[in-house]
Amino acid sequence: MTEQKNVYETRIRFKFCKKDEFKYLSHLDISRIMIRALRRAEMEIKYSQGYNPKPKIGFSPPTPLGVESMAEYADVLLDGDIDAGEFKKKLNLELKPQMLISEAKTIMEKTDNLMNAAAIVLYGFELYMRSSGNKDMLERFYEGLKEDLITNSDFSRSIFDLKITPQKGTSDIILLKLLGYAKIFKEENNEIFKFNSFYEFFENWLNQYCLNIKDVRKEEIFIMSGGVLKTPMEIV
Amino acid sequence: MDKIKRLDFALLGKLLKDIEKPGRYINNEIGTRSKSPGAVKDFQDLILMALVFPDIYEVGMSNLGLQILYDIINRHECFSAERVFSLWLDFEEKLRGQKVKIFSLENRIFLDSFDLIGFTVQHELLYTNILNILDLGGISIRTRDRKNRFPLVCAGGPAIVNPQPLSRFMDFFVIGDGEEVVISILQRVKQYRDNKKEKKWFLKEISRLDGIYIPEFYKFYYFPDGRIERIEPEEKVKKALIKDLNEFEIVQDPIIPNIKAVHDRFAVEIMRGCSKGCRFCQAGIIYRPVRKREVSSLIRQSIAGLKKTGHDEISFLSLSSSDYKDIGHLLDKITGLSKPGRLSVSMPSMRLDSLNLKLFELIQSGRKTGLTFAPEAGSQRMRNIINKNIEEKEMLDCIKMAFSSGWEKIKLYFMIGLPYENDNDIHEITLLVEKIILAAKERLSGRKLARLKINISINAFCPKPFTPFQWAAHDDTENLDRKFDFILKNIPKRYVNINWTDSRKSRIECALARGNDRVGEVVESAWKNGARFDNWTDFFKLSVWEEGFKKAGLDIGLFTRNFSEDEVLPWDIIDIGVSKEFLLKEYDRAKECLRNQDKI
Secondary structure (H helix, E strand, O other): OOOOOOOOEEEEEEEEEEOHHHHHOOHHHHHHHHHHHHHHOOOOEOEOOOOOOOEOEEEOOOOOOOOEEEEEEEEEEEEOOOOHHHHHHHHHHOOOHHHOEEEEEEOOOOOOOHHHHEEEEEEEEEEEEOOOOOHHHHHHHHHHHHHHHHHHOOOOOOEEEEEEEEOOOOOOEEEEEEEEEOOOOOOOOOOOOOHHHHHHHHHHHHHOOOEEEEEEEEEEEEEEEOOEEEOHHHHO | OOOOOEOOHHHHHHHOOOOOOHHHHOOOOEOOOOOOOOOOOOHHHOEEEEEEEOOOHHHHOOOHHHHHHHHHHHHOOOEEEEEEEOOOHHHHHHHHHHOOOOEOOOOOEEHHHOOEEEEEOOOHHHHHHHHHHHHHOOOOOOHHHOOOOOOEEEEEOHHHOOOHHHOOOOOEEEOEOOOOHHHHHHHHHHHHHHOOOOHHHHHHHHHOOOOEEOHHHOEEEEOOOOOEEEEEOOOOEEOEOOOOHHHOOOOOOOOEOOOOOOOOOEEEEOEEOOOOOOOOOOHHHHOOOOEEOOHHHHHHHHHHHHHHHOOOEEEEEOOOHHHOOOHHHHHHHHHOOOOOOOOEEEOOOOOOOOOOHHHHHHHOOOOOOOEEEEEEOOOHHHHHHHOOOOOHHHHHHHHHHHHHOOOOEEEEEEEEOOOOOOHHHHHHHHHHHHHHHHHHHHHOOHHHHHOOEEEEEEEEOOOOOOOOOOOOOOOOHHHHHHHHHHHHHHOOOOOEEEEEOOHHHHHHHHHHHOOOOOHHHHHHHHHHOOOOOOOOOOOOOHHHHHHHHHHOOOOOHHHHOOOOOOOEOHHHHEEOOOOHHHHHHHHHHHHHHHHHHHHO
């Protein structure tokens, strides 16, 4: 169906970050900043019809306030025939380094909107051990992760997977990748991963192993497509 | 100068944990222009000025004056300006708890590391916030306790045209337009710092500039009853004045707030000053004379500004936009820029009549959000007294026309407690609203009528310095409450939404606005007892203020009473550009309206 593309409009999916002090901005702030940047870059967004026309731009689910994100996504419908590479270049000139676009692709076929499609979110936690901790505790922590956290905790059903990478060179920093369901699959009965309540729980839970959270960031989001998890960019 | 001290970003992160709207305290908005230590070779040599807006970020960032000064100072290679706003209560508590001083947004420089701290003061109920910010910066609030040569502390803005209530806290005041004088001041700060001069030398130097009032150069003598006997020396401070606004381009690349500000729009000042002459209005006098921007350059700069900011709203500001003769042409050009519905245009001070209603339809581009009228008084008699030149018939005609073309929302502003007001004037407020509802019933069909909304805002009149009513008394609290209750009881209930500003708050506002230098003690003790954000009804505590006046041995009534026309007023030391004789003549004219009425 792609042989005769409508040259009067272009649908683009792009990925950007929200880092450093910009992690303190809300989802609404971020969308407002992006829309204004698009206007400055003279990218003409298509507007909806009707009484109160709205720009046709849709964002991926909100990242909690105070959490950095390397994986914010948006779909935008633009007037005219616009090259995705050009789009990225022009828009980045209007954005702060804390919010740059890393990837942009033209959407050829119809896709679900990002807000509904996002199924799983990957969070990276950086942990460190307080001086009162020891090796023994660390081992118990690894066991606890599998037993306690993934199998028995309130969050066991919403944690999809967990990967642990002790950082090379430093013994006291652990990188932990955690995949949480962002969305209920309508056909299955999974639970929504509530980040803030998990964070609070996790912080407390870590306490028993003398571990603290040093940093957390959203690293990627995934969409279920044909039975496989794909990033939003892989789909288009 | 001492080493510049800054807050570490990692520490900021810790402090911001669990803080409401942390976006208020970060920098890196589009349009920030302060010089940064990394990018400038001789950062230590710059004169650093903190531009302080003593209210929260969202309010301060909506102020055009702040953006103008920020732009002018940062264009200069020797100076750098950074912003400081009031902290919200939770962050104040956090900083005080952790013993961290308040800091600027741009480079997170602690307030006491600045060379010059300048407060821009929009209204009197922000006075306590000023003291709070100084204190949060680890700076003594009183001038005489600040023994170091730096930082210097000054204030400007409409709420310091009577500088007396803040005089004990400021090294100097800037009265009038800031555009030119701010650079002259900073140049002298540079000489003062580079040549290690004495503070006296600096104050003497700047006292030669227009618009600079230096409290320590004046002495006030009082009668036993608290009135001023005389001020020495008598020579007045002439306000700083920009003769031609066109010499200063509008700020086309202002700072664009990252979080939502009160006014999220590109602001354009089309005109400064007002020729209307409403007798209660302070802005109408202190911003005189009327100075207009030339329309073709205004159009050019507006287009450039919209392009540079990406804003989807533009606001044309002035005290009375209907008096800008090229307004139609300007709106035509700007609304023609984009497709309908994409760009909204607002004009807060546009006076509506049947002639320019079409203009309004144009700028609201079919959205018809609401129309605002400010008759201020209900009766023609009262409108004559205050010189508010609105005829009831003209207003009703316009409202009828508006209903016919689809508007369903009307906002009305009234004042009560005006000089010479009687019960009939109050009654006529309710009658006017009835007439509007009648007009709506006539013009709106059933379904639309059900959606009719009339929002009424009622404020207590507060006499302000440099107005013809500066001598008038502030109405009694009991009187104001009675009048308001009458309105509440007699106004139609259906369709009407009524909003009342606490008369107690306005009484304190009056005492601060017309206060002498002894009122500074009241401000100080109110602040010590927890007063801040006094303009927020939730925070305003009358008892704290009453206590403050009592402790200072002052009667609030001394400042809310009828002033006699021959007495020395605390602000007599300022020459605002309009003579006391003129104000007095206008006050007499108000009385004349009264007499003419009696004759009929």
